[in-house]
Structures are given as C-alpha cells and as structure tokens.
Amino acid sequence: MAIIDRQTATLALAHALSAAERGLPVFPLSANKLPALRSPHHDETPPTRCRGACGLPGHGVHDATTHPAAVRALFAAAPRATGYGIACGRPPHRLIGIDLDIDPTHGNDSVAALQQLALQHLFTIPATVTVITPSGGRHLWLTGPSGVAVPNSASRLAPGIDVRGAGGYLVGPGSVTTHGSYRLAPGTAHLPTAACPRTLLRLLTPPKRSHHATDSHSRTGQGRGLVQFVLAAHEGQRNTRLFWAACRAYEHGFGDALADALTDAAVRTGLSEQEARAAIASAARLTTERP
Incomplete structure (x- = not known):
C-alpha cells in the first residue's frame, strides 16, 4: 500500500x-x-x-x-x-497510449503480440517514450494526426493490448499507486513522442460497421469463430482467450447474444461457469465504458 x-x-x-x-x-x-x-x-x-x-x-x-x-x-x-493522469487525444500531441499488459500467469505476452502484429501488417514499432507500470507492463506513447479520433479499447488488437485514445487517459510517470510507481523506461526519457505508424493507426480506428440486413449473417459467422477460438484454448490461455473473444463480441454489438455460447465453450475447456461468467462480465464493462 x-x-x-x-x-x-x-x-x-x-x-x-x-x-x-x-x-x-x-x-x-x-x-x-x-x-x-x-x-x-x-x-x-x-x-x-x-x-x-x-x-x-x-x-x-x-x-x-x-x-x-x-x-x-x-x-x-x-x-x-x-x-496524475495525462489526457489522450488532445492537441497538440494527440497522445495515443498503447498499454501492453504483462500477465505471465495466464501466458499473456502482449509485447510479442504487438511484434507479431507489426510483422503481419508490415509496420515498424518506433522508438518512443515508454513508461514502465508497477506490474512490469509498458505504456508506449504515440502521437496521432489531427482530425482522427482513436477510440479506447480493451484487448481488441490482441489479448493484453489496451488502447487509450480520445476521452481516455494514461497514468503519468512519477505517479505512485497502491501497487507501486510508474517510471520512464531507461533510454526513453529524452526521446520525442513518435508518430503512430499509418498502418497501426488504421488498425486502431476500424471503420464503422454498416447495419444492413446482411450484417446478421456476418455476425453469426464471426460469433462461431469466436466460440471456436475459445474452444481451442490450452491450459494457461483459457481466461485470456475467453476475455478477448467476449471483448470482440461486445464491441460488435452481439456480446449478450453470444454470452451463453462463450460460457459453454469456456466450461468445455476446463473453466468453471462462475469463472467464465465473471470474465465475460468484465469484458462487457470494459468495452462499454464511456468517459
């Protein structure tokens, strides 16, 4: 404390x-x-x-x-x-925070996940101001262009990667919390805040989904894919995969409809129903929060 x-x-x-x-x-x-x-x-x-x-x-x-x-x-x-908190998305810097969570207990390596995204989508993670969190995670600071509002998200890019954009905030380096202090990573204090790579920016600002009748079919297909993603979880991945899948479902507007199927899939992998329901409820809260 x-x-x-x-x-x-x-x-x-x-x-x-x-x-x-x-x-x-x-x-x-x-x-x-x-x-x-x-x-x-x-x-x-x-x-x-x-x-x-x-x-x-x-x-x-x-x-x-x-x-x-x-x-x-x-x-x-x-x-x-x-x-102190630092408001994201505000001029002149229009700060975008990439929050890389570290959770070795559940096999969560968000740093590797971001590197994999960079390889898959052909962008380079720039050297920039980096803050170390009390848990050992990382906050990468990036700047965004004017006229682009990056939304906040939880594990949408990949499990353990949260994004702080317009209406969100980052805990500033030097802050003291009940779990420890936030501090600048060695060698990054004097770096300029790097511009967000264009490809990564596109990933952070997905296009709005249309509401045509065909959406119901695409949602059904995506829902099946999320359930299969949970069913494929190995020991040490169950909570993380379930949480990630639930976040995707709620962000696309069919989380409540898919909750039972996700719960059933998680129970089949070895989680208790109570654990599964708690993870889905947490995803619902995080993805529907408003500033």
Missing part, C-alpha cells in the same frame, strides 16, 4: 507540472488510479452528464489542463493525490 504523505503529493504535483510544460494536459489521480477529485454532481438525481461545462473541478479527464496555475489549483483541491 502506497503511503500518502506530503512528499508524495508534492512530487505528484511537480511531475504533473513538468508534463504540462511539455504540452500534455494533466489532472490529479488518487492511489487507485482514479480521478482524485469527487464529482460536484455525485449526489444529483437524475445523474448529470456534465463534462466540465459547469466550470467546477471534479470531472476526471475533462479537468485536464496544461496551464500551470490551473494544475496547481486542481492539486490544491486534491491534497491526497499521489499521481
């Missing part, structure tokens, strides 16, 4: 100000990586869908700013902040 003291809060502010000076919009985070300021609308009924238009702090990523005085004011209002 991270110790929240004055020094931790002071360092969090210092790191946030440094990031803001480089044009990265920031806001304070608590030790659980969530926004440190409570919403001013938390007790309103019905809930207010406000993204900061009311002028009050407490709107999460929508509070993010590069103005030093505004950053100081946010942290003054959140004295227990232990870190």
Whole structure:
C-alpha cells in the first residue's frame, strides 16, 4: 500500500507540472488510479452528464489542463493525490497510449503480440517514450494526426493490448499507486513522442460497421469463430482467450447474444461457469465504458 504523505503529493504535483510544460494536459489521480477529485454532481438525481461545462473541478479527464496555475489549483483541491493522469487525444500531441499488459500467469505476452502484429501488417514499432507500470507492463506513447479520433479499447488488437485514445487517459510517470510507481523506461526519457505508424493507426480506428440486413449473417459467422477460438484454448490461455473473444463480441454489438455460447465453450475447456461468467462480465464493462 502506497503511503500518502506530503512528499508524495508534492512530487505528484511537480511531475504533473513538468508534463504540462511539455504540452500534455494533466489532472490529479488518487492511489487507485482514479480521478482524485469527487464529482460536484455525485449526489444529483437524475445523474448529470456534465463534462466540465459547469466550470467546477471534479470531472476526471475533462479537468485536464496544461496551464500551470490551473494544475496547481486542481492539486490544491486534491491534497491526497499521489499521481496524475495525462489526457489522450488532445492537441497538440494527440497522445495515443498503447498499454501492453504483462500477465505471465495466464501466458499473456502482449509485447510479442504487438511484434507479431507489426510483422503481419508490415509496420515498424518506433522508438518512443515508454513508461514502465508497477506490474512490469509498458505504456508506449504515440502521437496521432489531427482530425482522427482513436477510440479506447480493451484487448481488441490482441489479448493484453489496451488502447487509450480520445476521452481516455494514461497514468503519468512519477505517479505512485497502491501497487507501486510508474517510471520512464531507461533510454526513453529524452526521446520525442513518435508518430503512430499509418498502418497501426488504421488498425486502431476500424471503420464503422454498416447495419444492413446482411450484417446478421456476418455476425453469426464471426460469433462461431469466436466460440471456436475459445474452444481451442490450452491450459494457461483459457481466461485470456475467453476475455478477448467476449471483448470482440461486445464491441460488435452481439456480446449478450453470444454470452451463453462463450460460457459453454469456456466450461468445455476446463473453466468453471462462475469463472467464465465473471470474465465475460468484465469484458462487457470494459468495452462499454464511456468517459
């Protein structure tokens, strides 16, 4: 458990100000990586869908700013902040975060998965700012072009690869959480944030699906493919494959319809029904989250 003291809060502010000076919009985070300021609308009924238009702090990523005085004011209002978030998709950098999760327990090698994608689609992973997470994962920082909104996603590219785009945020280096500290990878601190390769950008911004009558047939076929993907799981891959398949199903709009078939396939590979339902529910939450 991270110790929240004055020094931790002071360092969090210092790191946030440094990031803001480089044009990265920031806001304070608590030790659980969530926004440190409570919403001013938390007790309103019905809930207010406000993204900061009311002028009050407490709107999460929508509070993010590069103005030093505004950053100081946010942290003054959140004295227990232990870190800071960096808003993605905002000018001038239009940051895109590639979150490579490390989960050796379940055979999840997202770094190798990204390398495989690069080989398969013929693009090069550029040298860029890289942040090491407390679990040993990596956040790769890339910049996007103007006029292109990269959506947030969880394991859509491959199991263990999450994307932080418009409306999302990354935990900034120097932040302290309950699980440890975020730090810059050696040799990357002075690198410029690299432009996202065009081919990778196309993978991150899939075209919108049409809603013609033929969609029902394509969805049925894709659903069968996802079930087969789960059925082919070996020991150590079951949870990861199920979660990935469920994310795809929910992102394409037929997750609830496929949930029973995915559960049955996972049970046949050795998972309990409770484990399978929990993994599918987690995929549903992650793929339907909105900022």
